[in-house]
Amino acid sequence: MKNLSDAIDYGLSKGCNDIEIYIEKSDDLSIEIRAGKIDKYQESKSQGIGVRVIKGNKQSLVYGTSDNTPDLQKSINDAIEIIEFMDEDDIILNGNEEFQGNIDSSKILETKFEDKIEYLIDQEKNGIGEGDNKALVESTSYEENKYSKLIINSKGLLKQETGAYCGSSISLAINKGGINETGYAYYYTRDMDKLLKQRLGIEAYEKAYEMIGAGIVNSKKYVALFTPDVIVDLLRLLSYSFNGENIYKGKSLFKDKLGEKVVSDKINIVDNGIEKGALGFSYFDGEGINTVENRIIDKGVFLGGLYNLSIAKKTGLKTTGNASRSYASLPSVGYHNLYIENGQTKIDDMLKDLNDGILIKELMGLHMANPITGDFSLGASGLKVNNGKLSGGFRGVTISGNILDIFSNILAVGNDFQRRTSVGAPSLLIQDVIVSGS
């Protein structure tokens, strides 16, 4: 720690107003098995150090992988050189606060290596399946990450957090009549017990199995049931518009929409950085501000976006504790633990009344959607629904429209909330979904 406070003193002695140092360290393990044996094994320790320098109303950042004194001093000197070319900005640092917290994830590290391998072998076996329609499992993997982050600055801020998470994924294909159908499943969590309960092999196998013999559907507007996985994809797309920086710069669908109804009143969206146990939980954000629960959309009404210190200052608002950061970047804005709240409707009840409808299980090309306009046209696949019954798969079609229309045309919200990473959602039943097929 002395090397860090020395570096801060060094920067101040060079005429900087403030210095902030952000350090990330991680210990990673990843294992991939094939045919019941280890195929790839990876174990690593890494660290990164970002030095943020503030001089006048300007700031810059230089990063590196070493925290020894000469390297830190070099980073500061480089940052001072860069700062000359920067434009002035609203810069605020958090200060006078000390904190040290650990997010308990001891079970991950205590669980025996053999048990982790056994879990993978089990998933792979289930993924292969039985009988005539055996699947080819591409990979079954487990990973865990033990991390620490530290932020220290010349305003008296010193915060540290340690924690860990783990996750697993499996991908496979069933070949039927020369045509492959693929299935994929994954789950990331801070809770080892939860991971060990996931039947990822079965889930991936079923995804592929259901698609055997899939065809195309007719072009028209459908009533469609979207699975939680697909809603999570669409929520990620929408999240661009919650970002306070995008709102400030006019790149958000919710610019000037504060207090207005923007989507269906059946929808509540929350970013809850303080939800203990969630993968996205953290005690403090990238500027050392304590995280809180932020309600973004309540009954369809936009309550406000997510902000860090400097964007909040520009807009006359308060930070929401959403500074996002890696050691290689200046603070930006990001969500922690984002979700659409669970609903009341049973999935069977949603399917019951569906005739000539579709169940959308996967989208393709999500990175191609335009988050600024909300327009999208994406590849889609899933199952046909006739007279309330699932009746075979479809693929090779696109769904298109605008993300706001999708979230406005909601008929029902499912009671099947699901979270595989730091974003979660229930199923949604949506009308007027434009499908291009045959």
Add this chain to the structure above:
Amino acid sequence: MIEKIILEKTMEKLISKGCEFADIYLESKSTLGLVLDNNKIERITRGCRLGAGLRVIYDGRTYFAFTEDLSEKALFKIASDLANKENGNNILKEPVFNLIDGLTDYRYSSSIEKGSLKEKANLLLHLNELAWKDKGSLTQLTLSYGDVDQEVYIMNSNGVYVHDIRPRSKAIIQGVFQKDNQVQSAYDVVGALGDYGFIKTRNMDELVLGVKIKGENLLKAKEAPSGTMPVIISGEAGGTMVHEACGHGLEADIVKKGMSVYGNKIGNKVASDLITVVDDGTIKGRYGSSSFDDEGTQTKENILIENGILKRYMSDLESAKELKIAPSGNGRREGYHAIPITRMTNTYIRRGASNKDDIVASVNNGLFVKHMGGGQVNTATGDFVFEVSEGYLIKNGKIEEQVRGATLIGNGPEVLNKIDMVANDFGYSLGTCGKDGQGAPVADGQPTLRIPSLVVGGTN
């Protein structure tokens, strides 16, 4: 970065327990990034990552670790730990290492022109001023410039010991345009295997003005149609389609796992006679070029599909061994922290004999794709999607009004078999390709070609 003797001793430890293969990848990557947004130079970030990735393979099983601590002690410990993961019975011949330097010929220019920070900042400021003069419907502009200086040493148990320096530079222009209640965004990018000297040779003013024209036109464009129709993809459009529709499926690491539609099809007809697909990591200045791949294999021109017949796969060392094919120089990695996998470099469809205008004249009612955006493929099924960033309707053999918001969806092998006209023109695009969580710089190209029927997913 590290003395040869230390690398040799580390290698000795890696192979001491009878593995079949081991390698050391030592990398220093310095980056500089400038972002001008909202009329301000908002971010300048500089940094350097230095580290080593060590790997041993026992009968196809890979053990990998990386470290930023390059001390003798740390390297030896990691090497011993990795070696001790198994006890093999391979006896490797004591390799003799002679350093080979990578060629500089593949860079855009052999002269070095790093450019000062001041020059780069001034370029962005100049382009910003230019864009806002007669601003039209422009409401937001983001200009970014980035360069990377990557230096690698690669040593492996086959006696490979190479050194390669890969400077890359890239500039991106993104504009948001608004008129009445319409918002559209437009984008362009240039980049190369080359330093700032490359950017200096580009007409950046034209690029910025081009993005403005694109944005204004998109505001006027109507919504794209939906349905199945003939599609012409222009040579200007770049090669997203070849990359997605067949490139990924020809990567040997995917093939060996049985997850490619092109698996076990060498010698088979997999595309129309008019189609020849090439991956070539040696093209001067192209974004995906380098002298060696990240396993120290020399890059080269690989003909993957010739006149419709599948000739070979791209491969890294391990998948080449498993499939019993020659390594093609496509073993690439994002950095020292990642295991090498099979990746494309610069991938393209060779030009054909038709005239572009004749191709357009042959379509009564269809879509003309002038520029493509991103895409995605499921290699096991061959299903792909890609984005049309600039498209026009074709009516009675003529290019008519512009449409926006179109996505093309199809199946790789099906589409490649259907292509029935290939022009004698050619164009390239560049991008960062993502696979297994690793990004790699690539370029893709193609001539103008006709697909007689394809599903167009528009918003109308």
